[in-house]
Amino acid sequence: xxxxxxxxxxxxxxxxxxxxxxxxxxxxxxxxxxxxxxxxxxxxxxxxxxxxxxxxxxxxxxxxxxxxxxxxxxxxxxxxxxxxxxxxxxxxxxxxxxxxxxxxxxxxxxxxxxxxxxxxxxxxxxxxxxxxxxxxxxxxxxxxxxxxxxxxxxxxxxxxxxxxxxxxxxxxxxxxxxxxxxxxxxxxx
Amino acid sequence: xxxxxxxxxxxxxxxxxxxxxxxxxxxxxxxxxxxxxxxxxxxxxxxxxxxxxxxxxxxxxxxxxxxxxxxxxxxxxxxxxxxxxxxxxxxxxxxxxxxxxxxxxxxxxxxxxxxxxxxxxxxxxxxxxxxxxxxxxxxxxxxxxxxxxxxxxxxxxxxxxxxxxxxxxxxxxxxxxxxxxxxxxxxxxxxxxxxxxxxxxxxxxxxxxxxxxxxxxxxxxxxxxxxxxxxxxxxxxxxxxxxxxxxxxxxxxxxxxxxxxxxxxxxxxxxxxxxxxxxxxxxxxxxxxxxxxxxxxxxxxxxxxxxxxxxxxxxxxxxxxxxxxxxxxxxxxxxxxxxxxxxxxxxxxxxxxxxxxxxxxxxxxxxxxxxxxxxxxxxxxxxxxxxxxxxxxxxxxxxxxxxxxxxxxxxxxxxxxxxxxx
Numbered sequence: 001x002x003x004x005x006x007x008x009x010x011x012x013x014x015x016x017x018x019x020x021x022x023x024x025x026x027x028x029x030x031x032x033x034x035x036x037x038x039x040x041x042x043x044x045x046x047x048x049x050x051x052x053x054x055x056x057x058x059x060x061x062x063x064x065x066x067x068x069x070x071x072x073x074x075x076x077x078x079x080x081x082x083x084x085x086x087x088x089x090x091x092x093x094x095x096x097x098x099x100x101x102x103x104x105x106x107x108x109x110x111x112x113x114x115x116x117x118x119x120x121x122x123x124x125x126x127x128x129x130x131x132x133x134x135x136x137x138x139x140x141x142x143x144x145x146x147x148x149x150x151x152x153x154x155x156x157x158x159x160x161x162x163x164x165x166x167x168x169x170x171x172x173x174x175x176x177x178x179x180x181x182x183x184x185x186x187x188x189x
Numbered sequence: 190x191x192x193x194x195x196x197x198x199x200x201x202x203x204x205x206x207x208x209x210x211x212x213x214x215x216x217x218x219x220x221x222x223x224x225x226x227x228x229x230x231x232x233x234x235x236x237x238x239x240x241x242x243x244x245x246x247x248x249x250x251x252x253x254x255x256x257x258x259x260x261x262x263x264x265x266x267x268x269x270x271x272x273x274x275x276x277x278x279x280x281x282x283x284x285x286x287x288x289x290x291x292x293x294x295x296x297x298x299x300x301x302x303x304x305x306x307x308x309x310x311x312x313x314x315x316x317x318x319x320x321x322x323x324x325x326x327x328x329x330x331x332x333x334x335x336x337x338x339x340x341x342x343x344x345x346x347x348x349x350x351x352x353x354x355x356x357x358x359x360x361x362x363x364x365x366x367x368x369x370x371x372x373x374x375x376x377x378x379x380x381x382x383x384x385x386x387x388x389x390x391x392x393x394x395x396x397x398x399x400x401x402x403x404x405x406x407x408x409x410x411x412x413x414x415x416x417x418x419x420x421x422x423x424x425x426x427x428x429x430x431x432x433x434x435x436x437x438x439x440x441x442x443x444x445x446x447x448x449x450x451x452x453x454x455x456x457x458x459x460x461x462x463x464x465x466x467x468x469x470x471x472x473x474x475x476x477x478x479x480x481x482x483x484x485x486x487x488x489x490x491x492x493x494x495x496x497x498x499x500x501x502x503x504x505x506x507x508x509x510x511x512x513x514x515x516x517x518x519x520x521x522x523x524x525x526x527x528x529x530x531x532x533x534x535x536x537x538x539x540x541x542x543x544x545x546x547x548x549x550x551x552x553x554x555x556x557x558x559x560x561x562x563x564x565x566x567x568x569x570x571x572x573x574x575x576x577x578x579x580x581x582x583x584x585x586x587x588x589x590x591x592x593x594x595x596x597x598x599x600x601x602x603x604x605x606x607x608x609x610x611x
Contacts, residue, residue, distance in 0.1 A: 027254070034251050039239045046237040056243045063247070064255045093604035100607055131231045140608050150213075150232035156206060168198040175202040178209065181228055 030070050033080050034063060040152040041088045047147035048092050048140060058095050062088035082161035085152065089144075089162060096140070127185070134184035142177040149174055285589050384469040384526065387443055387533040393456040394542035400430035403456045403539050407434055410449045414442040417532070430541030437532040450537060459540075472526050479519035486512040 041062060046055035066087050073083050135146060148159045160170035198206075208222035212229045395403040404423045411418055416438030423432040438446045451458050486509055493505040 031251065038244070038247060039236075042239045042243075043237045052240070055237075056240070059243075060247060060250065063251065067251075067255050090604060093607050096607040097603055100610060127227065128231050128235065131228055132235060135232065135235075144608070146232060149209075150229065151236040153213075153233075155210075171198050171206050172202055174209075175205050178205070178225055178228065181232075182224055185228060 026070055029080070030067055033066075033084060037081055037084055037152075038063070041084065043151035044085065044144075044147040045088055045092050047135075047151055048089075048144050049095060050136070054095055054099075058088065058091045062091045065091065078161045079158065081154070082158050085148065085154070085158075085162045130185040131181065134181050137184065138177065138180065142173075142180065145170070145173050145177055146181075281589070281592075285585050288585060383467055384472045384530050386466045386468055386529045387440055388464045388466075388535065389443070389447055389533065390460075390462040390464075390536045391447065391450055391458065391538070392460045393450075393453065393537065393539045394459050395430075395456045395539055397427050397430045397541035399455040400432055400539055400541055401425055403453055404432045404434075406453045406455070407432075407436075407450065407537055407539075410446060410453075411436055411438065413449070414438050414446045416442065416446065416535075419534075428541055430539075432537075432539035434535070434537040436535040436537065438535060440531055440533045443533040443535070446535065450535070456539060468526055468529070472523070472530075475519050475522045475526065479516060479523060482512050482515040482519060486516065 038059075042055060042059045045058045045062070046052060049055050049058065062084070066084050069087070073080065078086075135143065138146070145159060145163070148154045148162060149156075154162070156171050156174065157167050159174070160167040163170060163173075165173070205222065205225060208218040209225060209229045211218050212222075212226040213233060218226050393403065401423060404421070408418065410416075411434075416436050419435040419437055421432070421434045424430060436446075447461070447463075451461065489505050489509045489512060493502065493509065496502045496505055
């Protein structure tokens with residue numbers, strides 16, 4: 001799979017904006033972004049890191065960085081959500097790098113599989129477990145695109161902006177990952 | 190960059206993606222996408238939930254605008270690595286700025302020394318002019334002077350048979366004091382025991398009403414250095430005022446004399462020419478001829494004492510007379526050459542001209558014109574300094590930008606590698 005090493009869009013410190021003139025307006029915009037994206041950012045980071053404690057730290061750090069850099073946001077380079085997720089992505093990748101330096105994380109994907117919903121029927125529960133297992137076994141890069149699409153609720157264009165790839169490239173990545181998940185689920189079944 | 194990739198997506202992939210989007214939007218999809226739609230729904234419904242405790246903590250922090258909590262200031266301290274990175278860049282920026290500042294100061298100081306540089310270049314032009322003049326003066330070979338340089342080519346270049354230096358100064362140019370500082374530098378031929386004749390020509394301009402005053406200043410200078418006014422002509426009368434002097438001053442005082450004449454209060458230097466001529470060979474030849482003549486006379490006198498016939502006596506007497514005449518001639522020549530070496534000739538011409546703005550050398554007169562002039566100078570120097578600073582800062586800025594770009598690229602690659610190896 002082709003994974004171009006390009007920068008997440010809208011994350012540069014030289015961007016400008018988030019400003020609506022007064023500082024109060026800027027803060028309100030940020031608060032609105034926080035309210036609408038808090039859960040999504042956490043879900044995305046947790047799916048990427050598979051470590052709830054680290055996900056909390058990274059989520060907090062991402063929002064704090066976004067707050068500090070809110071005046072550097074440039075709408076011409078993307079929407080606020082893509083900008084925020086770019087920051088969160090960089091923070092999460094830094095966390096992955098830190099982990100790799102300090103210790104090798106040994107993770108059994110089966111341990112990460114959450115329990116099935118209590119309300120599910122047996123067949124649905126079985127299917128859900130198969131999907132969760134398949135997701136847990138995906139490489140981080142593919143987990144990331146699933147997290148952005150289904151956990152953060154992003155459009156393909158937004159996913160592309162966060163990953164720094166073209167929309168068609170992001171679509172292709174998503175398609176391949178979904179096909180991989182489908183085959184893994186069928187194999188499990 | 191892939192972001193700019195506008196390749197159309199495969200229709201099958203596009204249809205699948207549309208089906209996924211439709212599923213997430215709660216719309217029905219074609220049966221062939223049912224399996225993917227189910228997976229999409231399961232993935233969407235399995236979104237990790239934010240812990241309530243963390244959500245409250247985050248809300249509080251955002252409510253405080255990420256200010257440190259009163260009871261846990263250290264809890265929100267940025268990561269150590271981040272602090273170190275920030276400090277690194279701050280230190281790097283400060284260092285780069287410091288280097289740029291030092292470079293700018295050195296550059297400005299260097300440009301401030303432009304006067305000395307100009308003096309150096311003036312000396313260089315002196316050498317150049319002297320060389321060409323040497324070639325020109327080779328026309329004097331018939332006088333035996335050129336043979337000096339021909340027989341001693343290995344001597345220092347400045348010991349060429351003759352040289353001169355001309356320093357023009359435009360009328361209305363710098364004030365006399367300034368001109369004097371650049372043209373009044375004493376020109377000293379090398380003191381290697383050679384016999385060197387020095388002379389100078391100085392052309393001055395003065396206000397028509399100041400010609401006599403300048404002439405008096407010339408007299409005063411000559412008197413101060415124990416020189417001689419060989420001849421002088423002073424003509425007063427409006428724009429045709431003119432003065433000319435032929436001076437002889439002790440060669441040791443020539444530099445001082447020229448310096449003073451170049452800084453006369455009411456005159457302005459328009460040009461100055463310094464000449465030197467090496468007459469060592471001519472001097473030595475004359476001295477040798479004198480010695481030979483004296484020896485001959487001594488020999489003839491001895492022969493005369495032993496002469497026995499009248500014819501011998503008359504012949505020897507005639508030869509002795511010739512020898513003495515030769516001795517007298519050689520002595521006169523030596524005396525003239527010594528006089529030329531010991532006293533330098535200076536020709537000073539003073540022409541009346543439209544006076545430049547009056548400048549008091551020794552008084553601190555200050556007016557609007559001078560203030561404007563000084564302000565212009567300050568602005569010029571400041572602009573020059575700023576230009577030099579920019580010239581120094583641009584490469585430094587480029588290096589910093591390059592380092593930043595390389596650092597960002599490396600960081601980006603490491604992040605992607607961390608994702609691949611996770």
